[in-house]
Amino acid sequence: MDQRIVQFVAALRANGVRISLAETADAFHGVESLGISDRDMFRYTLRATLVKENKDQPIFEKLFPLFFQGDEPPRMTNPEQDLTPEEADKIAEALKQFTDDIRKMLEKLMQGRPLNQNELAQLDQMMNINEVTDLRYQNYLTRQMEQALKFRQVQQALEELMAMLRQMGMDKQRVEQLQKMMEANQQALKDQLSRHVGQKIAENMSEHQHADRMDDLYNRPFASLSDDEMHQLRREVTRIAAVLRTRLALRLKRAKTGRLDVKSTLRNNQKYGSVPLELHHRDQKLKPKIVVICDISTSMRQISELMLSLLFAIQDQISKTQAFAFIDHIKYISPYFEGQQPQDAVRAILQQMPSGYYNTDLGASLVDFDERYLDMVDSHTTLIMVGDARNNYNDPRLETFRLIARRSRSAIWLNPEAIPLWGTGDSDMPKYAPLCNRIFQVSNLSQLSEAVDRLLLGR
Amino acid sequence: MAVDRTFRSAEELKEGLSEQQYIANDEISTILYLAQQIGKPLLAEGPAGVGKTELAKALAAATCRDLIRLQCYEGLDETKALYEWEYAKQLLYTQLLRDKLQETLSSSETLKDAADRLANEEDVFFSMRFLLQRPLLKAILSETPTVLLIDEIDRADAEFEAFLLEVLSDFQVSVPELGTLSAVHRPLVILTSNNTRELSEALKRRCLYLFIDYPTIDQELNVVRLKVPDLSPKLARQAVELVHKLRSFDLRKSPSISETLDWAKALVTLNAHNLDQSTLETTLSVLLKHEADLQKAKRMLFSPTNKRPGDYDMRSWQN
Numbered sequence: 001m002d003q004r005i006v007q008f009v010a011a012l013r014a015n016g017v018r019i020s021l022a023e024t025a026d027a028f029h030g031v032e033s034l035g036i037s038d039r040d041m042f043r044y045t046l047r048a049t050l051v052k053e054n055k056d057q058p059i060f061e062k063l064f065p066l067f068f069q070g071d072e073p074p075r076m077t078n079p080e081q082d083l084t085p086e087e088a089d090k091i092a093e094a095l096k097q098f099t100d101d102i103r104k105m106l107e108k109l110m111q112g113r114p115l116n117q118n119e120l121a122q123l124d125q126m127m128n129i130n131e132v133t134d135l136r137y138q139n140y141l142t143r144q145m146e147q148a149l150k151f152r153q154v155q156q157a158l159e160e161l162m163a164m165l166r167q168m169g170m171d172k173q174r175v176e177q178l179q180k181m182m183e184a185n186q187q188a189l190k191d192q193l194s195r196h197v198g199q200k201i202a203e204n205m206s207e208h209q210h211a212d213r214m215d216d217l218y219n220r221p222f223a224s225l226s227d228d229e230m231h232q233l234r235r236e237v238t239r240i241a242a243v244l245r246t247r248l249a250l251r252l253k254r255a256k257t258g259r260l261d262v263k264s265t266l267r268n269n270q271k272y273g274s275v276p277l278e279l280h281h282r283d284q285k286l287k288p289k290i291v292v293i294c295d296i297s298t299s300m301r302q303i304s305e306l307m308l309s310l311l312f313a314i315q316d317q318i319s320k321t322q323a324f325a326f327i328d329h330i331k332y333i334s335p336y337f338e339g340q341q342p343q344d345a346v347r348a349i350l351q352q353m354p355s356g357y358y359n360t361d362l363g364a365s366l367v368d369f370d371e372r373y374l375d376m377v378d379s380h381t382t383l384i385m386v387g388d389a390r391n392n393y394n395d396p397r398l399e400t401f402r403l404i405a406r407r408s409r410s411a412i413w414l415n416p417e418a419i420p421l422w423g424t425g426d427s428d429m430p431k432y433a434p435l436c437n438r439i440f441q442v443s444n445l446s447q448l449s450e451a452v453d454r455l456l457l458g459r
Numbered sequence: 460m461a462v463d464r465t466f467r468s469a470e471e472l473k474e475g476l477s478e479q480q481y482i483a484n485d486e487i488s489t490i491l492y493l494a495q496q497i498g499k500p501l502l503a504e505g506p507a508g509v510g511k512t513e514l515a516k517a518l519a520a521a522t523c524r525d526l527i528r529l530q531c532y533e534g535l536d537e538t539k540a541l542y543e544w545e546y547a548k549q550l551l552y553t554q555l556l557r558d559k560l561q562e563t564l565s566s567s568e569t570l571k572d573a574a575d576r577l578a579n580e581e582d583v584f585f586s587m588r589f590l591l592q593r594p595l596l597k598a599i600l601s602e603t604p605t606v607l608l609i610d611e612i613d614r615a616d617a618e619f620e621a622f623l624l625e626v627l628s629d630f631q632v633s634v635p636e637l638g639t640l641s642a643v644h645r646p647l648v649i650l651t652s653n654n655t656r657e658l659s660e661a662l663k664r665r666c667l668y669l670f671i672d673y674p675t676i677d678q679e680l681n682v683v684r685l686k687v688p689d690l691s692p693k694l695a696r697q698a699v700e701l702v703h704k705l706r707s708f709d710l711r712k713s714p715s716i717s718e719t720l721d722w723a724k725a726l727v728t729l730n731a732h733n734l735d736q737s738t739l740e741t742t743l744s745v746l747l748k749h750e751a752d753l754q755k756a757k758r759m760l761f762s763p764t765n766k767r768p769g770d771y772d773m774r775s776w777q778n
Contacts, residue, residue, distance in 0.1 A: 033496040052663035249617035
């Protein structure tokens with residue numbers, strides 16, 4: 001059992017749930033004190049000790065039955081038992097006409113025998129199942145195995161057999177009953193296969209450690225990420241955000257001792273006879289206000305999404321974030337983030353602004369912003385532009401950008417393109433660059449988190 | 460006060476909670492029992508108003524322990540959570556004891572001698588007498604076992620969380636002037652969070668995790684029947700079903716269990732016999748606290764597809 005739990009933990013880890021050694025130890029303590037006799041209790045114990053995020057619970061629920069279902073054979077009925085000898089003879093007679101392997105399967109269904117270990121092992125080998133470490137292949141492999149066992153032909157043969165029995169004069173109701181039971185048995189076999197495949201894959205997952213994949217992902221350019229990898233990165237963003245938040249919080253705490261606030265000190269120390277026992281300081285307003293303008297055209301989506309996720313995940317360290325998105329016009333998107341996870345919000349926004357081809361217009365979007373939302377930028381605001389500054393040869397509207405940038409405390413540009421490409425083709429980056437206070441080239445997640453860290457720390 | 464009570468099984472704990480009018484499901488009682496058995500803090504997460512705080516209160520009552528509650532808020536720090544020296548009292552005492560101090564010091568010949576004597580008396584002023592105990596220290600020093608509720612931990616700052624880790628991991632606190640104070644009884648600790656921000660992994664690692672979601676219709680009905688017994692069973696079921704319907708809408712703030720209870724009480728007070736449109740219109744604001752939500756709910760509930768707008772049929776929107 002201990003071994004099984006360790007495997008289970010490894011499989012959870014392989015699916016991106018972060019579980020520490022201490023938590024595994026807790027799970028063992030818990031199981032020790034509550035026992036494993038009650039399956040639900042056992043499940044609650046493992047879940048409470050291992051899974052600390054609500055969003056990881058579906059993974060847990062999916063893997064748990066694969067590991068702790070027990071190996072009891074599937075429930076099958078044995079229709080052969082209550083056949084009269086006559087009926088048995090008829091069936092034996094009818095079975096003769098089928099080829100060997102089909103007849104064997106039919107007999108299996110008739111006697112309600114599940115697949116045994118040997119047969120399963122044979123199938124495993126045929127499917128090369130030990131290489132598979134992704135549960136999404138479960139259905140596919142199950143179907144493949146069904147094919148190998150000729151399930152469809154067996155199904156057909158079953159129909160034929162029944163027709164023949166009817167012809168041979170067996171009672172109609174009995175035939176129907178027999179057919180139902182055999183079909184149920186076939187379904188049970190299917191379930192057995194599916195469960196077996198799931199268990200196998202889960203075991204493979206736990207043996208297959210891929211610790212350094214994450215590092216690799218950190219340094220992969222956004223443009224080359226698959227959907228799946230993007231999904232993993234989204235989860236990572238919350239972790240990075242937690243780290244960033246702690247750093248920011250510490251800095252705010254250390255910076256709290258601003259200048260002495262004489263008025264407040266005097267007022268608060270009157271209770272001590274005006275002996276200044278407690279000193280009061282002016283809070284330094286260090287929490288930045290941020291206006292972020294993101295390009296969400298197709299090529300820029302990943303970075304914009306991760307940037308927005310990151311910013312909204314550390315909301316409590318920022319006094320206010322106003323977010324805008326643009327393709328050919330600007331859209332105020334902060335409301336989407338209220339009470340919604342960043343990635344859901346981003347998805348909702350993307351649905352609102354479907355991307356077409358070659359319609360990015362940063363210049364027009366800036367003018368739009370200038371007309372409608374300029375009041376959101378003041379001398380405490382950090383303006384962050386996210387995008388490649390590729391403008392489709394439209395007017396870059398440098399004057400408008402200069403105006404917006406000058407109103408802000410500082411203007412920062414995050415560009416995912418490699419520096420040598422800036423200025424090539426329709427890129428207006430070199431024109432915008434002198435108007436910005438800082439420019440970061442961020443083409444992967446580690447660069448992005450470093451950039452956010454640095455711009456929020458003000459270094 | 461009655462003696463502290465430990466439960467021997469999860470079922471017993473469940474019964475204990477139901478004696479306190481808290482209806483726990485198997486998951487809650489099992490995990491709570493586990494927390495008691497392996498002595499780990501329990502982190503309860505879930506939407507606002509599903510009874511996380513109530514759970515701690517019920518647990519305290521069921522175990523006959525004192526409940527010590529630390530409500531978290533932005534800017535909460537050690538002096539408010541752990542302990543603080545009572546400056547004013549110290550100052551007052553030095554003023555009042557001035558003569559005695561003078562006496563002690565008068566016989567000394569050198570300045571150094573006087574300082575030494577004063578230093579000898581120092582621990583009078585830095586003793587438990589002047590230590591203002593805040594909830595965490597209170598829970599640690601309490602002579603009787605306690606339940607410590609750290610409410611809405613997600614509202615506190617990240618650095619407070621880090622500080623909390625030290626306390627939760629070994630239940631001892633070092634006060635520089637007094638030395639290390641360690642717990643007489645390990646309190647049962649329950650942390651709650653509304654999940655408004657991600658908690659640090661270090662904190663989560665040290666806790667058992669329990670996610671409390673909105674209850675099923677039957678569970679919630681049980682709660683309503685228990686807490687508002689005056690409401691007729693038929694109306695109670697209708698009311699709970701309506702609340703569940705509301706939760707399935709995309710609202711800014713879904714109605715919580717406590718709001719369901721408030722609403723049920725309101726229905727009793729207003730002597731309502733069925734949920735017709737006028738009753739709903741007057742009382743819906745008990746459930747929904749945002750004007751936009753209210754409008755939306757009314758629009759969806761009183762849609763023109765209802766054949767009889769005056770008398771409003773429950774079944775018409777049930778499917």
